[in-house]
Structure formats: C-alpha cells, structure tokens
Amino acid sequence: MRIARIRLGSGDEVWARLDPEHSIELLDIEDLGREGRDLGPAGALTLVKPVTATSTVVCLLGNWKGRDGRDGPSFFVKPISSLIGDGEAIVLPGICRTVVYEPEIAAVIGRTCREVTPQEARAHVLGWTCVNDVTATDLGLNTNFPFLPGKSFDTFGVLGPVIETELDPDDTALRARINGRVVTDTVTSRMNWSTDEVVSWVSRFMTLRSGDLVCLGTPPQIEPIQAGDLVEVEVAGIGTLRNPVVAAG
Amino acid sequence: MRIARIRLGSGDEVWARLDPEHSIELLDIEDLGREGRDLGPAGALTLVKPVTATSTVVCLLGNWKGRDGRDGPSFFVKPISSLIGDGEAIVLPGICRTVVYEPEIAAVIGRTCREVTPQEARAHVLGWTCVNDVTATDLGLNTNFPFLPGKSFDTFGVLGPVIETELDPDDTALRARINGRVVTDTVTSRMNWSTDEVVSWVSRFMTLRSGDLVCLGTPPQIEPIQAGDLVEVEVAGIGTLRNPVVAAG
Numbered sequence: 001m002r003i004a005r006i007r008l009g010s011g012d013e014v015w016a017r018l019d020p021e022h023s024i025e026l027l028d029i030e031d032l033g034r035e036g037r038d039l040g041p042a043g044a045l046t047l048v049k050p051v052t053a054t055s056t057v058v059c060l061l062g063n064w065k066g067r068d069g070r071d072g073p074s075f076f077v078k079p080i081s082s083l084i085g086d087g088e089a090i091v092l093p094g095i096c097r098t099v100v101y102e103p104e105i106a107a108v109i110g111r112t113c114r115e116v117t118p119q120e121a122r123a124h125v126l127g128w129t130c131v132n133d134v135t136a137t138d139l140g141l142n143t144n145f146p147f148l149p150g151k152s153f154d155t156f157g158v159l160g161p162v163i164e165t166e167l168d169p170d171d172t173a174l175r176a177r178i179n180g181r182v183v184t185d186t187v188t189s190r191m192n193w194s195t196d197e198v199v200s201w202v203s204r205f206m207t208l209r210s211g212d213l214v215c216l217g218t219p220p221q222i223e224p225i226q227a228g229d230l231v232e233v234e235v236a237g238i239g240t241l242r243n244p245v246v247a248a249g
Numbered sequence: 250m251r252i253a254r255i256r257l258g259s260g261d262e263v264w265a266r267l268d269p270e271h272s273i274e275l276l277d278i279e280d281l282g283r284e285g286r287d288l289g290p291a292g293a294l295t296l297v298k299p300v301t302a303t304s305t306v307v308c309l310l311g312n313w314k315g316r317d318g319r320d321g322p323s324f325f326v327k328p329i330s331s332l333i334g335d336g337e338a339i340v341l342p343g344i345c346r347t348v349v350y351e352p353e354i355a356a357v358i359g360r361t362c363r364e365v366t367p368q369e370a371r372a373h374v375l376g377w378t379c380v381n382d383v384t385a386t387d388l389g390l391n392t393n394f395p396f397l398p399g400k401s402f403d404t405f406g407v408l409g410p411v412i413e414t415e416l417d418p419d420d421t422a423l424r425a426r427i428n429g430r431v432v433t434d435t436v437t438s439r440m441n442w443s444t445d446e447v448v449s450w451v452s453r454f455m456t457l458r459s460g461d462l463v464c465l466g467t468p469p470q471i472e473p474i475q476a477g478d479l480v481e482v483e484v485a486g487i488g489t490l491r492n493p494v495v496a497a498g
Contacts, residue, residue, distance in 0.1 A: 053302075053303045054302045054303055054329065056328050056329050056330065058328070061393055061394055061397070062393055069391055070391050070392050070393065071390040071391050071392055072390070072392055073392065073393065074392050074393045074394040074395065074397050074398055075397060075398060075401075076325055076326070076397050077325070077326040077327070077328050077401070078326070079305050079307070079326050079455050080303065080305055080458075081305065081455045081456040081457075081458060082455060093453075093454075095453065114403070141320040141321070142318060142319050142320050143319050143320055143321055143322065143323050144310055144311055144319065144322065144323045145310055145323040146323065148310070148323050148324060148325050149323055149324060149454045152324075152326070152454045152455045153454055153455060154363070154455055154456050204342075204344065205342075205398045205401045205402055206328050206330045206331060206401045206402060206403055207330040207403050208330075209329075209330060
C-alpha cells in the first residue's frame with residue numbers, strides 16, 4: 001500500500017491511501033481501517049511532506065561504517081522548521097561553505113511505542129519513505145559540534161514523496177544522483193543495524209509516536225551539492241525524492 | 250506580565266495572561282493584544298508546560314565555560330516526547346547509570362523570526378521561563394555521541410512553571426536545589442553569550458517560530474539526581490520549577 005500526505009483545496013492536509021482511481025482519506029494512521037472521503041485519482045492530488053506539524057524526525061548518526069563493538073547508533077532530532085517535501089527547493093545559506101546530500105531510508109511510525117523489542121518493532125511501523133538529511137559539513141564558523149547546527153538549516157530535512165507499506169527495508173536498492181549522475185549506489189542490506197533493531201533501539205530512549213520518522217543513516221558515498229543542482233534520492237519500491245538546490249536570496 | 254499555558258476543564262490547553270483576580274486567555278502570542286475569555290483567578294488554574302504540541306525546544310551546548318574564540322555555541326533539539334512541566338515526575342530509566350539536572354533559563358519566542366541581529370532579537374522574544382535539561386551522562390552503553398540520546402529520554406525536558414515578560418534575562422539569579430540543598434547558585438551575567446546574541450545566532454541556522462524555546466545552557470555546578478529526590482530550578486523573577494525524581498516502574 002502506498003500512503004501519502006495530501007494537501008486539499010482547502011489548504012488542510014490529510015493522510016491518504018494512494019490509488020490510481022480512488023485515493024481514500026485515512027482518518028487514523030494507527031488504525032488504517034478507518035477510512036474517510038474518496039479523494040479522487042492519485043494523479044490529481046497534491047502530495048506534501050509525509051509528516052504532520054507534531055511529528056518528530058529522528059536521524060541516526062552512523063549506520064553504515066561498522067558497528068565497532070557499539071551497542072547502537074547515536075541520534076538527533078531534525079527541527080520541524082527544516083522539513084520540506086518532494087519538489088521543494090533546498091536553500092543553501094550564505095554561511096555554508098560545503099553542503100552534502102545524505103540519502104537515507106526512514107521508518108514511519110504507525111503505532112506509538114516505547115521500549116519495544118526488535119521482534120515487536122515491525123508491528124509499530126507504518127511503512128518507509130525516502131529521506132535526504134542535507135548537512136553543512138563546513139560552515140566556516142568556529143563552534144562546538146558544528147554538525148548539529150549544520151543539519152538544522154531550513155529546508156535541510158527532505159522527506160517523501162510517499163510511504164510504502166509493503167517493502168523489505170533491509171534489502172532494497174538505495175541510489176542518489178546529482179544532475180542525473182549516479183553518486184550513491186548501494187543496498188540497505190549494508191546497514192549495520194536493521195530497521196527493526198533501530199526502531200527498538202531508539203524506543204529504549206524515547207516514546208516514538210504515530211507519525212514520527214526514524215531516519216536510518218546515510219551510506220559513505222556522498223558528495224557536495226551546489227546551487228543549480230537537481231538532487232535525487234531513490235529507494236527501490238518507494239520512488240524518487242527530487243529537489244532543486246538554490247542559493248539563499 | 251506573567252504568561253502560562255493552562256489546561257481547561259475540557260482538556261484543551263490555551264495560553265493565558267496570569268492575574269490574581271482575572272486571568273485572560275491569549276488568542277495569539279504573536280499579538281498579545283488579542284484577548285479571549287476571562288479564565289478566573291490564577292490560583293484556580295491548572296498550569297502545564299509552556300509549549301504547544303508543535304513547539305521546537307532548542308538547547309545550547311556550552312554557554313558558561315568560556316567562548317574559547319568560538320563564533321557561537323552549538324545546539325540540538327529536545328524531542329517533544331521528552332517534555333514535561335512543573336510538578337511532573339522525572340523518570341529515570343533502568344539503563345541510565347548517572348543522570349544530572351541542568352538548570353537553565355530559556356527564551357520563549359513570541360514572533361517568528363529568521364536571521365535577526367542581536368539588536369532585533371528582543372522584539373521577537375515573548376519572555377523567559379525555567380528549564381531543567383535533564384541528561385544521562387553515563388548510559389553504560391557503547392555508542393557514538395552518547396550525550397544526544399542521553400538528553401532524549403521521556404521526561405528529561407522540564408519546562409515552566411510560567412513565562413515572565415519583564416525580566417533582565419542576562420542579569421538574574423539562577424539557583425538549583427536537590428532536596429532543599431543548594432547545589433547551583435550563580436547569575437546569568439556569567440553566560441558567554443547573552444539572550445539576544447543566542448536568539449540571533451540560532452536564527453542564522455533555523456527559523457524560530459512563535460511558541461519555540463531556546464534554552465541558554467547550563468552552568469558548571471551540577472550534580473547527579475536519584476530516585477526519591479526533589480529537584481528545583483529557580484530563576485529570580487520567574488519562579489521555581491519543582492520536580493520529583495522516580496525510577497522507571
């Protein structure tokens with residue numbers, strides 16, 4: 001099943017099950033059986049970023065470069081103000097010297113959970129979406145832990161375009177392109193920790209709520225992006241997240 | 250003026266201007282002139298944490314131990330699931346070996362802003378509140394950047410009890426007590442960066458929205474807390490944030 005966040009003509013945003021002929025509003029993503037209006041064919045709908053105004057977006061720090069005896073990866077929270085969807089522009093502020101794209105897959109939480117085991121985790125996941133955890137790696141500023149502010153800029157949290165519920169998140173192709181040139185070409189089976197392990201791990205620290213995202217970390221092959229670029233993150237089975245890159249005005 | 254977040258009998262939460270006889274609902278904290286219902290005397294109201302479900306809580310990493318030639322402090326976002334208010338219990342999870350309290354003052358954003366100068370910052374601040382940025386400093390786990398998950402636990406973001414709009418945030422007493430014993434006793438004039446400088450600095454990275462908090466960092470004198478403790482954070486001119494500490498059940 002393909003799920004998306006839809007902007008209606010009224011400006012309101014709702015969750016919907018996408019279908020070529022009859023996309024259906026979902027009244028509750030904790031209970032997919034609760035259906036609302038027929039919204040019409042998927043092609044006529046306006047898709048927006050697949051989170052609500054109260055979603056928390058958790059991102060892993062390190063999931064592809066070896067476990068090194070670690071019990072699990074660290075993580076941080078991307079500010080709501082940083083989040084955009086498919087097609088929206090990534091805006092490079094003037095103080096950023098080097099900005100990289102970070103292609104990832106994210107688990108979207110369906111049922112609120114706390115301290116679940118890896119075996120229990122899957123039942124709490126709605127599905128998976130594409131993520132670009134854009135990061136300024138050189139700000140030209142002297143600060144402590146500069147990677148944290150460098151991930152916080154407006155437009156640096158890119159999510160979408162849809163949520164796929166039927167997917168093996170631990171064995172799917174993950175690719176990224178800059179202006180059509182393939183830069184990242186890998187498979188999620190190379191992640192150190194599986195989706196189930198990560199959702200379980202993060203849930204040991206914090207309650208994961210319906211509508212939250214857990215982004216599973218970026219592979220090593222990444223490159224800087226510049227104004228004028230088109231950057232694409234593609235997860236086989238989900239789709240492609242495409243965003244132009246522009247300089248701040 | 251004293252402002253608080255109030256839970257009504259209906260379960261709804263609203264902003265209110267506190268007054269001994271006639272507390273008034275505030276319909277818009279970007280425009281304090283828009284007043285709603287008379288809610289009755291302040292003493293009869295139920296105060297809850299002074300943030301909404303869509304607020305972002307930004308916390309500084311380092312504002313009291315010297316600038317060391319730095320351009321500004323780093324920062325991170327506290328998850329919404331970690332936030333509690335005055336009187337609620339701080340719950341220590343079993344995997345935490347050492348947990349410290351971190352008493353702070355926070356600027357509450359009134360008017361949404363982006364890339365404001367220090368001179369412009371004050372006009373965008375609604376007021377100031379007390380914060381306890383509870384942190385697990387030893388998790389007994391091998392992970393990278395453990396301080397980030399160690400600040401993310403449910404109940405580890407303590408805010409309130411009220412927002413004071415008339416205060417010099419850069420020259421006020423900041424104290425904290427464990428079971429009545431004073432552990433932290435300092436003044437905010439010892440912070441490296443002033444409130445105006447910090448709000449300006451963070452706004453260079455991200456849009457600060459009405460209802461967001463920027464927590465200004467903790468002084469060096471802090472101590473571990475344990476189940477059974479009562480921890481208090483007091484900012485002169487605002488009030489005292491009191492929370493019992495309990496072990497996870």
